[in-house]
Amino acid sequence: NAGVTQTPKFQVLKTGQSMTLQCAQDMNHEYMSWYRQDPGMGLRLIHYSVGAGITDQGEVPNGYNVSRSTTEDFPLRLLSAAPSQTSVYFCASSYGGGVYGYTFGSGTRLTVV
């Protein structure tokens, strides 16, 4: 089925470790973004991309890096994990941005101990 695929679904990291959350979409969407979801705070934008080679920071970018070498993939890298990064992470893609609506992946639940 077409959509947004996130891996892994669950991950436990130790403080200071690094890792990459993977996101891939097969709908040829130009817009992709990463959000984190924390209790009582809704979803907050980490980074987004409007096309291959173009990325920018969202609301809460500190501690995260992204790159977009292809239209399909938009990985999120945690450089040195901290307990404050314990959260559920969602990747989303869109044909042309918010007015078209976004398709979300099923999320990655990350715990940093």
Next chain:
Amino acid sequence: AQSVTQLDSHVSVSEGTPVLLRCNYSSSYSPSLFWYVQHPNKGLQLLLKYTSAATLVKGINGFEAEFKKSETSFHLTKPSAHMSDAAEYFCVVSDGISNFGNEKLTFGTGTRLTIIP
């Protein structure tokens, strides 16, 4: 700047009765507005969207929302609740600017809908 306020963090209704989830917004632009639903351990699914066409918007699974500019509201309704509607619902505003670098979605904090059998 834009913001979204979901007025109820938790709503409980009996199966077969109407559902009302309230959302107010503020935006400096002509906004686009969305409702998303999230079932447990799932991603967000688009229910419906308003993008400056008809003010009454119909979505999937019998949900509707009415855009009221004078009240800056975008409340979500359904005439008759079903057990499968139990989920978390997010109201979202987009400034709708599609030029590179400025498109932004702002999410409400969510309303958890419980359906009583």
